[in-house]
Amino acid sequence: MEFKFDVSDIFPCSIVEINPSLIPPGFAGDRRGLTNVVAKVAEVVNAMGDASAAAQGLSNPITTAERLRKADQTVYLLLDREAKGGKGVVTGMLKTGKKSLYVFDRDGQHHHVSPPCVLDFYVHESRQRTGLGKQLFEHMLKKESVEPAKLAIDRPSEKLLSFMTKHYGLEAPMRQMNNYVVFDGFFPEVGSADVNGDTPENGTKQAANGLQTYTGPLGRYGAPRPPCSMGQIIHNQSSIQSTETAGPQIASQ
Numbered sequence: 001m002e003f004k005f006d007v008s009d010i011f012p013c014s015i016v017e018i019n020p021s022l023i024p025p026g027f028a029g030d031r032r033g034l035t036n037v038v039a040k041v042a043e044v045v046n047a048m049g050d051a052s053a054a055a056q057g058l059s060n061p062i063t064t065a066e067r068l069r070k071a072d073q074t075v076y077l078l079l080d081r082e083a084k085g086g087k088g089v090v091t092g093m094l095k096t097g098k099k100s101l102y103v104f105d106r107d108g109q110h111h112h113v114s115p116p117c118v119l120d121f122y123v124h125e126s127r128q129r130t131g132l133g134k135q136l137f138e139h140m141l142k143k144e145s146v147e148p149a150k151l152a153i154d155r156p157s158e159k160l161l162s163f164m165t166k167h168y169g170l171e172a173p174m175r176q177m178n179n180y181v182v183f184d185g186f187f188p189e190v191g192s193a194d195v196n197g198d199t200p201e202n203g204t205k206q207a208a209n210g211l212q213t214y215t216g217p218l219g220r221y222g223a224p225r226p227p228c229s230m231g232q233i234i235h236n237q238s239s240i241q242s243t244e245t246a247g248p249q250i251a252s253q
């Protein structure tokens with residue numbers, strides 16, 4: 001995707017990470033330069049978010065600069081810095097972030113997890129199926145030190161499911177009520193150190209990696225029931241407590 005300004009001037013390498021500050025890596029200008037560059041980064045993020053939404057048939061973009069500013073998420077941008085006579089084009093975008101989720105495994109056991117998630121992923125139509133998606137995804141895996149099977153994916157398209165099968169051998173997605181998908185390997189093996197934890201009275205099992213297995217009653221959307229007795233409410237004892245964020249997200253964003 002082309003922009004009216006030179007993207008190769010703003011972004012110093014072929015894959016850049018954009019965090020909520022919207023300041024590109026390596027920026028070393030004055031205050032006015034900063035305002036200018038942040039506006040350009042916002043324009044790129046918004047344009048890639050719009051293109052991704054259009055490619056997925058969504059009426060609203062999942063990725064916008066405004067949303068990124070408010071969330072603890074990362075947008076990775078892939079560039080061809082040599083294209084257009086050195087002006088550069090943006091060829092791909094991948095957004096990740098941690099989410100507090102309830103997910104169930106193949107045995108129907110519910111878990112409360114805060115995994116790294118793939119939230120939005122797009123490669124420009126003119127460059128799809130040329131390996132750029134894999135290049136961007138591999139970069140993210142390395143930066144976030146995560147294995148593909150440990151990711152949760154928000155509303156994956158058929159193309160992305162095919163991508164996960166082709167490149168990482170991940171098949172038979174476990175589709176969740178919140179529209180996320182996880183694969184075998186997401187949950188720790190039974191008997192591994194990860195699932196050995198205390199079982200407190202509230203029916204949750206706290207694992208070493210923060211994964212909680214919930215064995216109590218489930219409420220709407222398959223989530224554990226909120227505190228129901230006055231005693232629980234007064235003493236702020238919910239049925240389950242997140243290790244990562246205040247409230248688990250049932251619906252995707």
Ligand SMILES: CC(=O)SCCNC(=O)CCNC(=O)[C@H](O)C(C)(C)COP(=O)(O)OP(=O)(O)OC[C@H]1O[C@@H](n2cnc3c(N)ncnc32)[C@H](O)[C@@H]1OP(=O)(O)O
Binds near residue numbers: 119128162
């Ligand atoms: C959480 C989410 O973001 S869900 C939404 C994911 N994004 C989209 O569906 C938007 C449109 N698609 C795309 O932007 C891209 O195709 C991506 C991001 C899914 C993959 O990026 P690419 O650069 O095409 O991937 P890459 O070239 O590394 O790998 C190719 C593989 O991806 C899958 N794939 C890519 N395009 C397609 C397609 N049109 N139809 C089916 N599978 C596809 C296939 O497995 C393909 O392998 P193959 O060509 O041997 O069949």
